Amino acid sequence: MHVKQNYGYITPMLTHAEVWAAIDALADRHGLSVSGLAKRAGLDATTFNRSKRATRGGRPRWPSTESIAKAMAATGCGVSVLFAEQLRREGAPAHTIPVIGHAQAGGNGFFDNAGYPVGAGWDEVAFPDLGDPNAYALEITGDSMEPVYRDGDIVVVSPSASLRRGDRVVVRTREGEVLAKWLGRLSARRIELRSFNPDHEDRALARSDLDWISRVIWASQ
Numbered sequence: 001m002h003v004k005q006n007y008g009y010i011t012p013m014l015t016h017a018e019v020w021a022a023i024d025a026l027a028d029r030h031g032l033s034v035s036g037l038a039k040r041a042g043l044d045a046t047t048f049n050r051s052k053r054a055t056r057g058g059r060p061r062w063p064s065t066e067s068i069a070k071a072m073a074a075t076g077c078g079v080s081v082l083f084a085e086q087l088r089r090e091g092a093p094a095h096t097i098p099v100i101g102h103a104q105a106g107g108n109g110f111f112d113n114a115g116y117p118v119g120a121g122w123d124e125v126a127f128p129d130l131g132d133p134n135a136y137a138l139e140i141t142g143d144s145m146e147p148v149y150r151d152g153d154i155v156v157v158s159p160s161a162s163l164r165r166g167d168r169v170v171v172r173t174r175e176g177e178v179l180a181k182w183l184g185r186l187s188a189r190r191i192e193l194r195s196f197n198p199d200h201e202d203r204a205l206a207r208s209d210l211d212w213i214s215r216v217i218w219a220s221q
Contacts, residue, residue: 016053016060022082023048023063023071029219030075030168031148041070076167076215096124099137099154132158135217138170138180145180148196149219155180156218168216169193173209180216 027037027048034048046052047067054061072082140153148168149155157170163186171179171193181203184192191210193203 016062019063019068020048020053023068026071026075026077026082037071037075038067041067041074043067043070076161076164076217097136097156098124099139132160134159140180143197144200145196149180153219155216157214158217159212159214161215161217163213163215168219169213170216171205171213172211173205174211175209176211179203183213186213 023037024034027034030037030040032040034050035045038045038047041047048063048071052061068082071077135156135158137154137156140149140151140155142151155168155170163169163183165183165185167183169181169183171181171191173179179193181196182194184194184202186192187207189207191205191207191213193205195202
């Protein structure tokens with residue numbers, strides 16, 4: 001297999017199958033079909049379909065750089081997140097991020113006022129560099145986030161990531177309640193959150209009741 005130099009480390013080039021697998025995983029992490037991912041990215045609905053992955057003669061057909069870039073932009077996903085599994089397997093540089101339990105996230109002493117993790121003594125997990133030194137992993141507990149997130153799933157949260165409607169977010173209220181939901185609407189005075197699980201109600205909070213809000217950028221599903 002060919003290798004290339006990439007920012008000081010040697011890693012095998014991504015294969016055709018790995019690139020398409022990363023796109024499949026990206027759609028799955030956001031609860032979308034590959035057609036749904038293409039539509040969200042403003043592309044033709046068939047762009048990522050399996051029928052587009054090879055020619056009639058059986059030759060591999062690669063997704064365009066433009067289509068991948070649009071899918072990443074539509075989901076707020078960086079390259080290191082899109083190819084996280086491949087990068088870890090091939091030995092790309094990684095650093096450790098703290099893993100915080102759902103119950104811990106609601107307690108005092110684990111976050112500063114900006115929602116950045118503080119303190120020590122928690123578990124850690126190796127993960128490719130996300131460009132956010134304050135990123136952390138949160139372990140999901142309970143069934144309130146099913147079917148998107150299940151008990152024991154790990155989500156990676158970036159406090160510095162920008163937010164927009166439709167993002168998956170983790171929110172902590174000033175009372176210490178920790179919620180993982182869809183971001184419905186965010187204004188200067190109010191935030192509207194949509195529940196994953198239909199058995200759990202949507203929430204609307206005043207910004208003054210909010211301790212912090214951070215975007216989910218990866219999930220172990």
